Amino acid sequence: MTTAQPQEDRAASRVAVLESAAAPSPAARPRPSQENPDEKVHTWPYLVRIEFVGALLYLFLLSLMSVFVDAPLASLANPDVTPNPAKAPWYFLGLQELLLHMDKALAGVIVPGAVLVLLAAIPYVDHRRKGTGIWFYSPKGVPIALFSFAYTSVWNVGLILVDQFLMVPGEQGGHGIGPIIRYWLHSLRQGGGYGFLTDSVVNGIAGWIVPIFIMLLIPTSLALIVRRRWQADTREVLIGLFTFFVASFVVLTVVGTAFRGEGMNLMWPWQVKQANH
């Protein structure tokens, strides 16, 4: 046993072994040259000092914010008074936005669940090592990401606007893609001969099939465009698809947070602010 050996010696011998293995020239060389990015530098101090400064800077900024901006505290919880609108924390407002457009099981559980599973599956779809450690992989990476972000945003904003401003004919003020499909299918049934269009079938089409179709249409068309336009490989298509996810999250969160006010209706951010106070 080596228990009798002093701690210092043991540490020193580990160091000696490691140094002789890793360092080509153990001679003192305090400052590494600037050119070669593959050159190994000592973690202490070259990485540790960056981390330390970063931590201090971040603590300083957070402290500054904490001095000047107070955390919100509304009045005591009251089950009898429902605020209008009742909103989840901002990072779930993208999901709450989805709830307005489709069946709540689809928007609240299945879509986020599927997103997490698909995210986790990324490395098993794109399993080539090439491109590791390189921002945006290839010269096509940035254009694909920018295109995907714009394409997705236009789709998202467009669909939200259509759902808000497409009016159901005849009825008392209903709007949206789902209600219009319900309206058409109901009038088909009343026209006769379409007895299979029960209420649950109608709801299934309007609340599930059409939203799923649209949610698949956007990334599928995006992947096809990226493949055609850029002759993209798997990694580049995935850059497009991941950006689709990021852009959707950002757009839905921003709309849900800043553009949804009373009755979860679309309005300008300053009108939302007035409604909250």
Added chain:
Amino acid sequence: MGAIIRWVKSTRLFRSIYREGYPTTPRTRVAVILNSLALHLHPVRVPRRATRVTYTWGLGGLSVYMFVLLTITGVFLMWYYIPSTQDAYWSIRFIESEVTFGQFMRNLHRWAAHGMVIIVFLHMCRVFYTGAYKPPREFNWVIGVALLTITFLLSFTGYLLPWDQLAYWAITVGTNMGGATPFIGDQVRRMLLGGLDIGQATLVRWYTLHVIFLPLLTIVLMSLHFWRVRKDGNISTPVLEDEPEPPGYPPVIEQEG
């Protein structure tokens, strides 16, 4: 002054804490990483490019840092916070108005929580856009997705605790979403609420999740995450051509067999 410092450094206590002096030589710079609990998560040497801020933006490190900051400010708040529907709101008011640095610590806790959600999300984006999830790091990406989910849940469970209108109705919306789960929606909602409505049982449940269960789970998964970073070859460095298999992968067991 110099004499005092030299005396302090020569004491048995000081030498038991810092076995080496200030690391200035290559040898002592290696030792300081090997002999420190926090720093030994790093390799002794890193490629120069790994010290470039614009590669990682330090987002992984900042995520941990937020977690530590949230633990410290969270424990401070726990000294005063009472998880009962009668007292919760008033204990927050007490922290804000009576406790020294109370308002500051609550603000710091709140903003760091939002900061952590944003930083963890950005960290995921960074790892994706630099292709750092590629083999042999696939499973660490999966652990990362789990950590992202837990970050959301940590923040969300904390949202109920002030027991104000904001909290109460946000949790109403959130648990209704969970209650929409196909087939087992009612059970999920009952589990989240600890009953049929938001009440004392919900508060205790979410408090326990927020201060015990989810932080412990985070610590376990974070340890695994960091350990895997080291085992999978430290921070990712550029791979320009496809290699069939990186050295040491698949696992050593196969080579020994």
